[in-house]
Every structure is written in C-alpha cells, then in structure tokens.
Amino acid sequence: MARYIMGIDQGTTLTKAIIVNHEGRIVSGASIENVQYYPQPGWVEQDPDEILAAVLKAAANALKNSRITPEEIDGIGISNQMMTTVFWNKSTGDAVGRAISWQDSRNLQFCEELILNNQADIENRTGIHVFPNNSGTKIRWLMENDKSIQKGLARGELLFGTVDTWLIWKLSGGAAHVTDLSNMCLSLMLNTHSLVYDELLLKQFGIPYEILPELRSSSEIYAYTKPEVFFNARIPIAGIAGDQFAAVFGQACYQPDSMLCNLGTGSSLTLNTGEICFEPGYGVDSPILWGINGEVTRGIGSWSNVSGAAIQWFKDELNIIQDYAEAEVMASRVPDNAGVYFIPAFTGLGGPYDDPYARGTFFGITQSTSKNHMVRAAIEAMAFQVRDSYEAIYAKSKKRPTSLHVGGGGSQNDFLMQFLADILGVPVDRPIVYESSGLGATFLAGLATGFWNSLEETKSLVKIERRFEPYLSKDQCDSLYNGWQKAVSRSIGWLKP
Numbered sequence: 001m002a003r004y005i006m007g008i009d010q011g012t013t014l015t016k017a018i019i020v021n022h023e024g025r026i027v028s029g030a031s032i033e034n035v036q037y038y039p040q041p042g043w044v045e046q047d048p049d050e051i052l053a054a055v056l057k058a059a060a061n062a063l064k065n066s067r068i069t070p071e072e073i074d075g076i077g078i079s080n081q082m083m084t085t086v087f088w089n090k091s092t093g094d095a096v097g098r099a100i101s102w103q104d105s106r107n108l109q110f111c112e113e114l115i116l117n118n119q120a121d122i123e124n125r126t127g128i129h130v131f132p133n134n135s136g137t138k139i140r141w142l143m144e145n146d147k148s149i150q151k152g153l154a155r156g157e158l159l160f161g162t163v164d165t166w167l168i169w170k171l172s173g174g175a176a177h178v179t180d181l182s183n184m185c186l187s188l189m190l191n192t193h194s195l196v197y198d199e200l201l202l203k204q205f206g207i208p209y210e211i212l213p214e215l216r217s218s219s220e221i222y223a224y225t226k227p228e229v230f231f232n233a234r235i236p237i238a239g240i241a242g243d244q245f246a247a248v249f250g251q252a253c254y255q256p257d258s259m260l261c262n263l264g265t266g267s268s269l270t271l272n273t274g275e276i277c278f279e280p281g282y283g284v285d286s287p288i289l290w291g292i293n294g295e296v297t298r299g300i301g302s303w304s305n306v307s308g309a310a311i312q313w314f315k316d317e318l319n320i321i322q323d324y325a326e327a328e329v330m331a332s333r334v335p336d337n338a339g340v341y342f343i344p345a346f347t348g349l350g351g352p353y354d355d356p357y358a359r360g361t362f363f364g365i366t367q368s369t370s371k372n373h374m375v376r377a378a379i380e381a382m383a384f385q386v387r388d389s390y391e392a393i394y395a396k397s398k399k400r401p402t403s404l405h406v407g408g409g410g411s412q413n414d415f416l417m418q419f420l421a422d423i424l425g426v427p428v429d430r431p432i433v434y435e436s437s438g439l440g441a442t443f444l445a446g447l448a449t450g451f452w453n454s455l456e457e458t459k460s461l462v463k464i465e466r467r468f469e470p471y472l473s474k475d476q477c478d479s480l481y482n483g484w485q486k487a488v489s490r491s492i493g494w495l496k497p
Contacts, residue, residue, distance in 0.1 A: 003074045005446045006062070006235075008055055009438035010080040010163050011243060012036075012101065012265040013312060014409075015051065017058035018435055019066055019073070020442045022451065024461025026433055028066030030058045037098065042108075042347065044101035048086050051099065051163060052170050060231070070233030075449040076171075076225065077239030077441030079246035080163040081265075083186055085138040087149055088166065090159045093174055096148050099163070100141075103305055103347045105132040105356050107141040118204070125201060127192035127277060127286035128185065132348075132356050133305075135162060136188035140205045153208065160211045162187075164240045171237060173226030179213040181296065182245040185288040190215075192277060192288065195296065216240075218249075218290040219444040239444025243437040244268040244303065245289040250440030251405045251431060252459040254297075259393075259401045261386050261420070261428075262436055263410025266350070267307035269389035271300045271397060283352020283392035292447070300397055302351030302389035306360075307382045308410050310344040314378060320371050328415045331376035337480075339364040341487035342377040345494075350385075352392035353488065357495040363487040382410060383420040384484040390424055403427045403467075407436025414468075422472040423481060432465040 004027065009016040011034075018029040032054040037045040063070065083102035088095045100106070114122060114130045114137070123129055130137070139160060142149045152158040161169065165179045184190045189207065191198040197212060216222060221236045241249060247262035248270050256274035261267065270289065277298050278286045289297045311327050314320045321327050341363045343349075348356035362374065394400055404426055410416055411434045421428040433439050446452040472480075 077445030
C-alpha cells in the first residue's frame, strides 16, 4: 500500500489540504475560501469554528479526489497564518468570540505606547519590532476590552493559541495545547535568546502564563487525530510552522544566505541566516524560521500585509476581473503602467515602512487610464513591495543572493515573475510544486514520522520548473522603482491627524 503525508495550509484567504507522495509530488489537493469579517475599519476577524470546518472540508475533498483513505496517511503537517489570535474554553473546547486576524489593527494605541516607552528593550528581547500584527498585543487588547475574555480569564477557563494551536487542540480532541517557535517568535512574548516565554514582557502585558501553549519543535509528534473528529482515523500530527517560514522549508532553503519570496494573501521575503541572530532594524525582523532536533534556524524577514489580497479585491469588490488568471491577461494588454501606481495599504504598510496609518491609493490616473493599467499596477505593486523588503534585508545583512526562490499562488503569474526578476535584477526560480507552505508542513511531518530520512532527501525532491531572467535595463527599473517610492511617500501617514 502506498503511503502519503497530508499538509494543511490554513492561510488567510484560503484553507488548503494537499496529499504528497514519497517523491514530493502533490497527488491531490483541495481548497476552501475563508470568510473574513470587517466589523469596523481596521478590524479583521475570522470565526475559529469556520476555520476548523474549512480544514476538515479541504482534507475530506483532497482524500475524495484521490481515492486515498485516511489509513494511508502517515502524518499530518500544519502551516498557518501567523499571529491570528484565538481564545477558547479549555473544558468545553468552544471558541470564545471570533479570532482576531493578524491584519487587525485595533491594538494600535497599545503598540504606540510600547514604541514610545519600551521599543528598544522589546526588540532586543524578541528580535521583532512592535507592530499591530503581533499576537501578544492583541491578547492585551482583548483582556482590556472584551468582557467574555475578562470573565473567562478570571475563572481560569480559557486558553490562547495561534491557529496551529487551535487546530491541533481540536483535531486531537484536546490532547495537546502546543505551538512551535516559528509561530510564537512574532508574538512579542518569546525571548529569542533563551527560547522561552519572556517573563518580564508577559508581566508588562499582563498576560498569564497559564493560557499560553507549550513551546515545541517544528518537527515532532505532538498528538494524534481523534477518530471521531478526523474521518475515523488516528494519524500523528507531526509538523507545524508559520506559513511564511513553512514556505522557506518547503522550497528547501536550508542553507544560510538562501532566500525565498512567498506570494500569497500577503508577501514575505526571508533570508536564511543559519545560527546568526541579527538585531532587528532597517525595517526587518529577525525571526526563528524553525527548530528541529534541538537546533534553531534563524532568518531576516520583511513582509507586506496585502499582495494577492489586492487581486482578490479587484475580483470580489470591484468586479474588474472574473478570476486570478484574467489579471495576468489584462496586465499584458498594455505595454507599461502609463505612470499608474497602486499602493495596496488596506491595513497599513508592512516592512520596511511599518506604517499602520497608510491606506490604499491609486496615483497617476488620467482620462486615458484603463482598467488594464489599474490591474497591471496592482500586480506590479506586489513586486515593488518585494523590492522594498529586498533592499531592507540587504541593508541589514549585506547579502545579495545570486537568485531568488519563489512560492505561493502568486508565483504562477508569469507576468509577475518576470517583473519581479526585472525589478530585483536577479534570476527568479519557480519550482514545480509551488504550494510552498503546505509542502513545508508535509516535509516537517514526514521527517518526524520517518517518511523521509533527512533534510538532504527532502531537498532532492524540490525541482525548478522555470527560471525568469532579468530583462529590463537598470535605468528602466530604477525609474519605475523611483515612481513607486514617490507614490508610497504620498500614502504614508494617511490616517494621522
């Protein structure tokens, strides 16, 4: 009987399940669109029960599509949207309220207080800058403003977790309350040097230690699925990592100085720095990418809140495109952007600007501007944001990799890949299997269960489908990028009085 590993990629926009064979190929997959709620400007929420239901439905569809039985699955790995904050009752397992998305900025005032009074110390302890995305500050906001959370904490009834923690708890029937270093490193609660929760910061935030998940490695057996919950099967849950870092693992960027750009709802650019822990600054963070067998791999990262989400906005809210493939076609219908730039700062600008006050804006529109120019500007914005991160990472590390690995759904857009190679001035390598986060989750789980024997074996499974070489001249690229930076400068601070 053939054996397989299942990867759950619980992202912001989509929940995906993939089934991977021993050769590292996806033999089946399924995806479910997630519902997001926007109760107020700057607030972004999801329903934890809907997240779980989407995971189970995607897994069921992936099994059905392949006619693979649950008994043929050797292990399950989970990659997930990071920093999204979930509370639930530890006795009943019921979620308390909606999950607060990583994109949510209701905790901005508390973040500003931290930046004003304690920024340097926090960055030194955590390796991470203070920004509303951080889950620790979201917990603090809920503790101060949500009566259900206040009552539950006073009674000692509640547990906190990021999405990986919530899913493992539910899939295992409450057998494990765990997370890994990659998911917790951006929370502002983990000390990046000691690799444990920072008692001083927990005290400052007022967060009780008892609600926090146990810190574990990224590749080990945490628990087994409860048969009553997961298709009558008892399967080891054996790998977890935050989606951006699971993507780095899934494209086998195991060596220091390798770099991955993952293009999904948002975009991330991550440089593997091995054992070196850089101080944050220059618009970048120093996250923990994964921990395996007692060894921690670190990196330098910068990310943007909105990339593919802008294309979804064009589809769902503006009805300019019918599907994602049409965006590439429309962008190719015009020879250039005609001076039109789009800043996709729906919830502020991420790295390296870190400005929660910025908002989405079009610049350079004239009477001759067509919807093709607007769609092209949105796709180009994804590459410009990566260029911003690329320059920030270089300023910190002084490293310019000779090529760039890519992954995520955005990597299937040929127009974007070519423009990315042009604007960075380096070749872009697109893999055969582009579902990087899900693949990384399967690799982590498969290593823990013995499905694969070593990092070298998993690395041999990652193959390049196409290389995009830079085409535009440096002068052309610099002119385009200067226009982008000018547009960004107009968008920054939009909401400030």
